[in-house]
Amino acid sequence: MRDFLRVFFSRPISLIGLVIFAAIVVIALLAPFLFVRGPFTIVGMPLLPPGAPGLLAGSDVLGRDMVVGLAYGARISLLVGITSTLCALGIGMLLGAVAGYYGGWLDDLLMRVTEFFQIIPSFVLLMVLVAFLQPSLSSTVIGIALVTWPQVARVVRGEFLSLRSREFVQAARTLGMGDARIIVTQILPNALPPIIVVSSMMVGSAILTESALSFLGLGDPNLLSWGSMIGGSRSAMWVAWWTTVLPGVAIMLTVLALNFIGDGLNDALNPRRRR
Amino acid sequence: MDWDRRAMLGAAAAGVLAHPAWAQRSGTTARQRTINAMMTDEPAHLNYPLFNTRIMQEICGNINESLLQVDWQFKPQPNLARDFEMSPDGMRYTFHLRPDVTWHDGMPFTARDVAFSCGVMLPQLNPRSRGAFSHIREIKAVDRYTVRFEMKEPFNAFLLSLVASSAPMMPAHIYEGTDFRTNPYNFKPVGTGPFKFNRWARGQFIHLTRNARYWQPGRPGMDGIYYRVCPTPEQRLVAMESGAVDLAMADDIDTVVNLRMVANPSIVARADAFNGTGEISVMEMNQRRWPFNDRRFRAAFMHAIDREFLVKAINFGLGKVAHSPIPSDLPYYDDKAVTKYHHDPARARALLDEMGLKPGKGGVRHRFSIMMIPDGGGTWTRGVHYIKQALSEVGLEVKLESTDWPTFSRRSGNWEFDVDCNSYGQYGDPAIGTSRFFLTSNIRKGVPQTNLQGYSNPEVDALFAKAAVAVEPAEAQRHYSRLQQVLTHDVAMVWLYERKPMFFYNKRLKNVIMGPNGPADGFGAVTLA
Numbered sequence: 001m002r003d004f005l006r007v008f009f010s011r012p013i014s015l016i017g018l019v020i021f022a023a024i025v026v027i028a029l030l031a032p033f034l035f036v037r038g039p040f041t042i043v044g045m046p047l048l049p050p051g052a053p054g055l056l057a058g059s060d061v062l063g064r065d066m067v068v069g070l071a072y073g074a075r076i077s078l079l080v081g082i083t084s085t086l087c088a089l090g091i092g093m094l095l096g097a098v099a100g101y102y103g104g105w106l107d108d109l110l111m112r113v114t115e116f117f118q119i120i121p122s123f124v125l126l127m128v129l130v131a132f133l134q135p136s137l138s139s140t141v142i143g144i145a146l147v148t149w150p151q152v153a154r155v156v157r158g159e160f161l162s163l164r165s166r167e168f169v170q171a172a173r174t175l176g177m178g179d180a181r182i183i184v185t186q187i188l189p190n191a192l193p194p195i196i197v198v199s200s201m202m203v204g205s206a207i208l209t210e211s212a213l214s215f216l217g218l219g220d221p222n223l224l225s226w227g228s229m230i231g232g233s234r235s236a237m238w239v240a241w242w243t244t245v246l247p248g249v250a251i252m253l254t255v256l257a258l259n260f261i262g263d264g265l266n267d268a269l270n271p272r273r274r275r
Numbered sequence: 276m277d278w279d280r281r282a283m284l285g286a287a288a289a290g291v292l293a294h295p296a297w298a299q300r301s302g303t304t305a306r307q308r309t310i311n312a313m314m315t316d317e318p319a320h321l322n323y324p325l326f327n328t329r330i331m332q333e334i335c336g337n338i339n340e341s342l343l344q345v346d347w348q349f350k351p352q353p354n355l356a357r358d359f360e361m362s363p364d365g366m367r368y369t370f371h372l373r374p375d376v377t378w379h380d381g382m383p384f385t386a387r388d389v390a391f392s393c394g395v396m397l398p399q400l401n402p403r404s405r406g407a408f409s410h411i412r413e414i415k416a417v418d419r420y421t422v423r424f425e426m427k428e429p430f431n432a433f434l435l436s437l438v439a440s441s442a443p444m445m446p447a448h449i450y451e452g453t454d455f456r457t458n459p460y461n462f463k464p465v466g467t468g469p470f471k472f473n474r475w476a477r478g479q480f481i482h483l484t485r486n487a488r489y490w491q492p493g494r495p496g497m498d499g500i501y502y503r504v505c506p507t508p509e510q511r512l513v514a515m516e517s518g519a520v521d522l523a524m525a526d527d528i529d530t531v532v533n534l535r536m537v538a539n540p541s542i543v544a545r546a547d548a549f550n551g552t553g554e555i556s557v558m559e560m561n562q563r564r565w566p567f568n569d570r571r572f573r574a575a576f577m578h579a580i581d582r583e584f585l586v587k588a589i590n591f592g593l594g595k596v597a598h599s600p601i602p603s604d605l606p607y608y609d610d611k612a613v614t615k616y617h618h619d620p621a622r623a624r625a626l627l628d629e630m631g632l633k634p635g636k637g638g639v640r641h642r643f644s645i646m647m648i649p650d651g652g653g654t655w656t657r658g659v660h661y662i663k664q665a666l667s668e669v670g671l672e673v674k675l676e677s678t679d680w681p682t683f684s685r686r687s688g689n690w691e692f693d694v695d696c697n698s699y700g701q702y703g704d705p706a707i708g709t710s711r712f713f714l715t716s717n718i719r720k721g722v723p724q725t726n727l728q729g730y731s732n733p734e735v736d737a738l739f740a741k742a743a744v745a746v747e748p749a750e751a752q753r754h755y756s757r758l759q760q761v762l763t764h765d766v767a768m769v770w771l772y773e774r775k776p777m778f779f780y781n782k783r784l785k786n787v788i789m790g791p792n793g794p795a796d797g798f799g800a801v802t803l804a
Contacts, residue, residue, distance in 0.1 A: 040664050046588050047531070061531055062657050063588055135677045217651060221660075221675040232652040232660075235508035235529035 007268040014264020020257035024250075028074035039072035039224040040064060047240040058242045061233050066242065069224050070250055076225035077254060080140055081207040085199050087145030088206075092152025093195070097183050099153070100160025111157070114150045122147040126209065130218045137220045140213060144206050155198050159191035193269035200265055204258035211251050226251050308498040308803055310784065311520040313505040313527050316680070317478065322461040323443045324401035332440045332795040333524050334502055337483055338379075338466035339443035342370055342389065343434060344796055345551065349606070349703055351434040355384065355444060355467065365429025365746055372420040376490045378446050379471045386416035391447035393424070393437075400455055401443075402724045403707050406717070407436035410743070428744040431751055432704035439551065439792040441702050469495035469799030479504060489799065496786075496802035508653065515542065521784055524794055525549060525776035529653050530591040533777060541782050546593075548778035548793030553602040553701035553708070556594075556658070558645070558769035559687070560694050563729045566641060567693065571626045573766035577616035578623035579669045580662055586772050589657045593777065597770035599759045600709050604773075605701055607755040614763040623669040632670075640670035646686060646695040649679050655696055658771070688723045698774060699724070705755060706743040713767055714739060730767050 008014055027034075037043070042063045043055070050058040050066075057066035099110040117125075126143045133139035163169060164187065172186045213219050214227030221228075226247040233243035314330055323335040342356040353359070356370040376384040394414045397404035410430035415423045426433070436442060444467065449460050464472050469491070470483035484499040503520065505511045508529045514520045515528065516539065528536055537544045560567035560576075567573065582596040595603065599613045632640040645663070648655040663673040678686070687695050702708035711717050711724070715731040735758060742754035762768075778794070780787050786800040 040660065042588075042661065042664055046591075062660055131679065217649065217656075217677055221647060221656075221677045232656065234652060235512070236531040237509050238512060239532055239535055 004268045008264050011264050011267060013260050014267075017257040017260025017264065020253055021261060024074050024254055024257070025078065027071050028078050031068075031071040031075055034071065035065075035068045037065070037068060039069045041068075047236060047243070049240070050242050057246055058240070060229065060243045061236050061240075066229075066246060069229055070226070070246060072224050073226040073229060073247060073250065074254070076137070076223050077207045077210060077251070080137070080144065080210040080225075081203040081258075084141045084144035084148070084206045084210075085202045087141060088149040088202060089152055089195070089199055091145065092149040093156050093188075095149070096153035096156025097160055097188065097191075100157035101164055101179065101183055101187065103161070103164075107157070110153070114153050117147065117150045123209070123212070126213065127216070127218060130213060135213075135218045135220055137223060140210055140219060143213075144209050148202055148206065151202065152195065152198060155194050156191060159194060160187055163187045163190055197262055197266045197269060200258055200262040204255040204262070207251065207258075208255055309501065310497060310499075310522065310781075310798075310801075310803070311501045311503055311514075312522040312524070313511055313514065313520055314481070314502050315506060315511070315526060317481075317504050320461040321464040321472065321475075321481070322400070322455065322458070323440075323464070324397050324404070324445065325456065325461070327401055327403070327440055329525055334481060334483070335443065335464065335466070336439065336468075336792075336795040337470040337500065337797040337799070338464050338468045338472060339445060340466065340468045340797065341439050341442050341444060342372075342437045345435065345438050345703065345790060345792065347550075347791055349435070349551070349791065351438065359434070361434070365431065365433075366426050368424040368426070368433060369417075370422045370424075372422065373490055374420050376467050377488055378448075378467055379465045379486060380446075380449075382446070382448050384444070384467050385419050386422045388444055388447045389422045390414045390416050391451055392445045393442065396445050396450055396455060397442055401441075402711065403441050403702060404436070406711055406714075407432065407441070407707050429746050430706070430743055431745060431748075432706045432743065435703035436707050438703060439795040441707055468797050470500060470797070473499070491799060494799040496800065497798070500798065506651075508651065512536075515779060518781060521781040522787075522794075523779040525778070526650070526653070528777065528779060530593050530777075533591050533593060536777070536779055542779050543782055543784075543787075545778045545780075545788050545793075546775055547791065548788045549774075549776045549791075550604075551703060551791030551793070551795070553605045553703070554698050554774040554776070555597045555600070555602060555701075556696075556698045556771040556774055557597075558662075558694050558771065559692075559697050559728050560769065561690055561692055561728060563690065564693065566630065566632065567643075569630055570765055571630050572632075573769065574616060575623040575626040575630075575669065576666070576671075576769055577766055578619045578626070579671065580665045580769075580771075581618035582772055583618065585658055585661060589661050590654055590772065594772040594775050597773045598763065600713070600762050600768065600770065601705055601755065601759060602701055602773045605703075607705055607752060609752070609756040609759050612756040612760040612763075614760070616766070620669050627669065627671075634670050638670050639672045642672045642674065643693040644674040644676050646676045646678060646683065646692045648696045649677065649683060659696060684723050687727055688721050690720065690727060690729065694769075695727075697724075697727075705758075706739070710739040710743070713762065728768065730765075732761065732765065732767070735761055735767070 043065050044059055044063050046059055046061050046063040048055055048059040052058060055065055060066055095110050099107040126147050129143040129146060130139050169182060169186055172182050210225060211227030214225045215231035217231060219225055219228050229247040230244050237244050318326060318331055321335060323331055323339045340355050342354060343351045344354045346352050355373060355376060357373045358371040360369045372386060378384055393408060398408045410427050411424055412427045413425040417423050446465050449465055450458055469486055469489050471486045473484040474482045481502040482499060485495050489495060505514060511527050512532055515523045536542055562568045586594045586596060598615050599608055601608045627640050634640050645659055647659050650656055659675060663675060666673050686692050699712055700708050712726055713730055713735055714726060715736050717726045718729055719725045738754050738758045742751050745751035745754060783804045785802045785804055789800050790796055
């Protein structure tokens with residue numbers, strides 16, 4: 001563990017990622033306490049430039065405070081990013097573990113299902129799913145989880161395939177441990193490092209996907225997210241740059257930070273890369 | 276992509292034209308005499324009366340013409356009918372058709388086509404003809420070029436119901452005896468207009484070419500029009516500013532950038548191109564459901580919204596607060612008759628209190644949903660977001676529902692909504708465009724643009740019926756004044772604002788807007804400088 005922390009923090013890039021991400025998390029958590037008004041409250045005329053009285057980042061096409069919108073947008077982005085990744089991890093780990101551990105026809109069957117999801121263009125599938133389920137926060141989360149779990153399943157299966165015949169697993173089996181217990185207490189902890197790396201990247205891509213959906217108007221219209229801020233302001237792009245650029249920068253920073261963290265985790269957890 | 280290449284060629288051609296010496300030497304080529312317009316979304320077919328929306332009017336207005344046109348004073352003028360007479364009692368109209376008009380396939384345009392269009396096809400398909408033509412008792416083709424309409428009662432808006440999109444003439448030899456909804460000519464329409472249908476590249480463009488045998492001498496002044504699919508607002512703005520397209524109509528350009536467009540020296544901006552429509556943006560309430568069936572709730576809804584703000588800030592000054600079902604600059608509007616609902620949240624709260632809708636947990640009195648129009652984050656979406664905010668101030672919590680077009684039409688047509696957004700045009704007379712939203716007889720499940728709210732008031736039904744057949748204009752005015760009094764007191768609908776859509780065109784085009792029906796009269800008169 002100490003080794004892991006030393007390697008992780010010795011790399012400036014992962015440190016930068018962590019600091020940016022922590023700052024965004026803090027802003028997201030504190031948003032309701034920092035601002036008296038909600039993100040939808042109209043505070044003045046539309047398209048006031050940044051620096052107008054009381055408006056640090058200007059107002060959007062509806063006359064809403066951009067700063068409040070950006071802070072509340074962070075909540076939605078993180079919420080969707082983290083919950084959809086957790087859901088995808090749940091499905092992917094379960095199916096990947098079962099497929100990798102048991103092998104045989106069960107593995108074949110589960111991998112064909114996984115491939116079925118992998119060969120369909122994922123964003124198109126996602127749009128159909130969300131439109132079918134009615135656009136809302138939960139349908140976005142479910143949709144993203146359903147198109148991203150195959151990644152996890154593949155990684156977990158690979159780990160299980162290589163670990164299941166190791167001595168410590170055989171020892172556990174000789175001791176009379178049941179399959180479920182071996183999977184959960186013996187193999188899974190050893191398979192975790194790549195899963196952690198993959199999931200940190202997945203949070204970032206889930207945030208991007210949510211933004212794309214909201215940009216296209218398929219997000220929950222009752223919530224303000226960075227994607228919907230851009231989508232709602234796209235026609236004002238030529239007269240008020242801040243309405244699209246600022247949320248765009250917010251998305252970029254968050255995803256970049258998560259990728260930095262992912263790289264750092266990979267270096268710290270991957271024994272082959274460790275120097 | 277085809278669109279990009281063509282757009283660049285178009286822009287290059289425009290650049291060549293701007294050079295006088297070059298233009299003189301080569302003359303004007305076909306490409307230079309072709310213009311580009313935009314479609315935000317592609318129609319499903321080109322059967323004009325079957326889907327009489329703005330985008331169809333803009334395309335099919337060049338293909339299917341009407342018997343009459345109106346001038347800027349809304350006086351009927353000859354078009355396909357070269358002359359017309361009305362009997363003094365208003366019971367008989369005679370139209371003398373031009374003998375020199377042919378359909379695009381070469382067949383002559385005759386009285387049979389008029390009798391078929393007005394007697395069979397339009398009443399079945401065209402949303403506005405259904406009511407207007409119900410006053411006709413019989414249509415007689417007196418000879419090849421004379422048609423006589425015998426009326427059941429004197430319907431005073433009859434001539435206006437034969438204008439532009441209200442009654443496009445359809446070819447009898449193509450549609451008679453067929454299923455209008457599945458006729459293959461819905462995808463290659465035939466008309467008498469200045470432009471003929473040429474090609475439809477799905478997802479890309481619809482191309483109309485010059486009708487060389489057009490009945491008006493010297494027209495059309497161009498070789499063709501491309502209607503190109505341009506789904507995103509920023510794309511449409513750039514296309515217009517760069518000169519890649521020549522026309523931007525109504526909802527093509529978001530109101531956010533209106534001032535930027537008006538300031539552009541190479542673009543002409545017209546605010547009067549849709550005067551003939553007389554359009555009002557509204558919200559429809561499902562009055563079968565509580566509390567939307569309570570007048571006090573609807574009045575509270577109106578008082579909660581600052582419609583001045585809606586016009587000024589959300590719609591960037593384009594439009595005017597609507598106080599009546601009849602637009603304020605059209606005949607029959609009566610400012611003294613209407614009840615006005617000014618922005619007054621305190622009054623709204625008092626009305627809700629009176630109904631027994633007291634603030635509950637978190638100050639919420641009632642929760643309901645508003646079904647949004649899928650306009651891709653445009654004026655509609657912004658307006659609805661503002662209204663949600665304004666209603667939350669008086670304790671009404673709104674859930675917004677996004678839709679796509681098929682879902683929107685299905686749910687509104689089947690009355691599966693609390694509140695939805697819509698807009699309607701008066702098209703010259705309340706009996707043509709307005710009454711259809713309030714008449715009990717027009718509550719028709721599954722049919723869009725009818726009385727979806729389920730509003731029903733016997734007095735309103737009787738007044739609309741009497742006003743339509745009043746011979747004296749003063750009598751019609753009296754009924755319409757009373758109607759406005761009743762409807763606005765009832766808050767029969769949430770009238771938001773009168774829309775004043777803009778029409779933009781490149782300066783190289785001349786004679787673009789010739790009357791209050793704008794593009795619905797077609798672009799036959801347009802010439803290129």
